Amino acid sequence: MLLPFFTALRDARVPVSLKEWLFLMEAMDKRVLTAGTRVEDFYHLSRAVLIKDEKHYDRFDQVFGKVFKGLETVGAGEEPDIGGVPEDWLKLLNEKYLTDEQKAEIEALGGFEKLMETLKQRLEEQHDRHQGGSKWIGTGGTSPFGNGGYNPEGVRIGGKSQHGRAVKVWEKRKYRNLDDSVELGTRNIKVALRRLRRFARQGTPDELDMDATIDGTARQGWLDIQMRPERRNTIKVLLFLDIGGSMDGHVKLCEELFSAAKSEFRHLEFFYFHNCLYEGVWKDNRRRHEARTPTWEVLNRYPGDWRAVVVGDATMSPYEVTMPGGSVEHWNEEAGAVWLKRLRQQWSNSAWLNPVPERYWSYTPSVGLIREVMEDQMFPLTLDGLERAMRSLAR
Numbered sequence: 001m002l003l004p005f006f007t008a009l010r011d012a013r014v015p016v017s018l019k020e021w022l023f024l025m026e027a028m029d030k031r032v033l034t035a036g037t038r039v040e041d042f043y044h045l046s047r048a049v050l051i052k053d054e055k056h057y058d059r060f061d062q063v064f065g066k067v068f069k070g071l072e073t074v075g076a077g078e079e080p081d082i083g084g085v086p087e088d089w090l091k092l093l094n095e096k097y098l099t100d101e102q103k104a105e106i107e108a109l110g111g112f113e114k115l116m117e118t119l120k121q122r123l124e125e126q127h128d129r130h131q132g133g134s135k136w137i138g139t140g141g142t143s144p145f146g147n148g149g150y151n152p153e154g155v156r157i158g159g160k161s162q163h164g165r166a167v168k169v170w171e172k173r174k175y176r177n178l179d180d181s182v183e184l185g186t187r188n189i190k191v192a193l194r195r196l197r198r199f200a201r202q203g204t205p206d207e208l209d210m211d212a213t214i215d216g217t218a219r220q221g222w223l224d225i226q227m228r229p230e231r232r233n234t235i236k237v238l239l240f241l242d243i244g245g246s247m248d249g250h251v252k253l254c255e256e257l258f259s260a261a262k263s264e265f266r267h268l269e270f271f272y273f274h275n276c277l278y279e280g281v282w283k284d285n286r287r288r289h290e291a292r293t294p295t296w297e298v299l300n301r302y303p304g305d306w307r308a309v310v311v312g313d314a315t316m317s318p319y320e321v322t323m324p325g326g327s328v329e330h331w332n333e334e335a336g337a338v339w340l341k342r343l344r345q346q347w348s349n350s351a352w353l354n355p356v357p358e359r360y361w362s363y364t365p366s367v368g369l370i371r372e373v374m375e376d377q378m379f380p381l382t383l384d385g386l387e388r389a390m391r392s393l394a395r
Contacts, residue, residue: 002028005067009050012063016050024049039068055191055383189260192386196235196265196307196394205229236267238302238347242312243272243285245328250355253381254311257353271298275316276336276370277343278327295339299346307393308343308350310374311381314367315356321369340373350374351389355381 009016033041051060205227216224271281280292319326321336358380361367371378379385
């Protein structure tokens with residue numbers, strides 16, 4: 001009965017040896033678990049006996065959930081319900097569903113400057129609400145201004161993002177802070193972050209130094225207690241977190257990373273930004289408009305021995321990276337690329353973690369632009385990507 005479980009683990013490249021499997025069989029034979037025990041109890045026993053490294057927990061959970069699915073779901077995530085039609089699809093009744101050919105026929109107005117010039121002209125001319133159409137500011141339609149319609153390059157005014165193509169967004173959006181107390185589904189992120197470690201004994205001597213105590217006692221002839229500072233990780237990490245917009249779909253993963261980083265690094269500072277780094281960052285998303293920290297201040301406050309990690313999907317209009325005024329939320333005097341270059345100059349040990357799978361990066365021009373500015377130090381937010389990023393930052 002249990003042999004398919006063993007073969008499934010081997011097929012999934014979980015390093016389970018025959019000796020460990022025999023230990024598990026011996027434990028079952030000696031009735032470590034009583035007859036009729038729950039599958040969950042067997043899950044904990046088999047994981048404790050078979051798995052030697054925490055980084056294999058996730059694959060073990062997947063295999064266990066698949067093999068014992070008919071009995072009880074243990075260690076595997078629930079499948080999302082995709083049977084019903086999402087409620088959001090029904091809210092905007094006037095949205096037009098265009099074919100690829102029709103979308104291709106709708107051309108951009110001719111660049112960022114022309115787009116903003118035309119918006120200014122529309123605001124001066126229009127006085128009433130408009131729905132549908134291809135010119136005025138309204139809902140639905142194919143105009144480059146408004147919301148609920150389609151245009152390959154426009155300004156969204158209010159509403160919700162439908163296609164993610166807006167080069168500027170005119171609304172006051174509220175973001176929530178990431179929860180750094182979230183319990184991780186697995187410990188794999190922590191294991192990956194531990195590659196970035198450099199230990200030293202600093203601070204108050206509060207730990208018994210047994211070797212020095214024995215040596216001192218032998219030399220002096222009386223008990224000579226020696227103390228020493230605790231051995232700590234001295235790596236200092238600066239974390240920049242993209243929040244809101246297209247990052248809403250990656251909140252859970254970013255919270256897990258944030259929680260793991262706070263537990264692994266004693267010296268950790270964090271700031272939020274939106275889409276691309278500009279002249280200001282913030283600590284609290286509820287007060288991001290009132291309590292911003294100038295980016296120049298951050299650059300001057302933290303010296304070059306810190307490690308800078310930027311977390312974001314790098315998915316935005318190319319204008320946000322390359323042009324002054326390109327930000328979707330405010331008028332930035334300098335392009336985002338300028339600030340990213342300053343980040344690289346200040347913290348040569350820096351990396352960008354992208355939660356979007358690496359195979360999709362080539363479809364988004366802004367990802368390529370940011371990879372170039374970051375000197376190809378962009379890594380996917382996967383276990384392998386984290387390990388590669390930590391090795392790069394540890395140099």
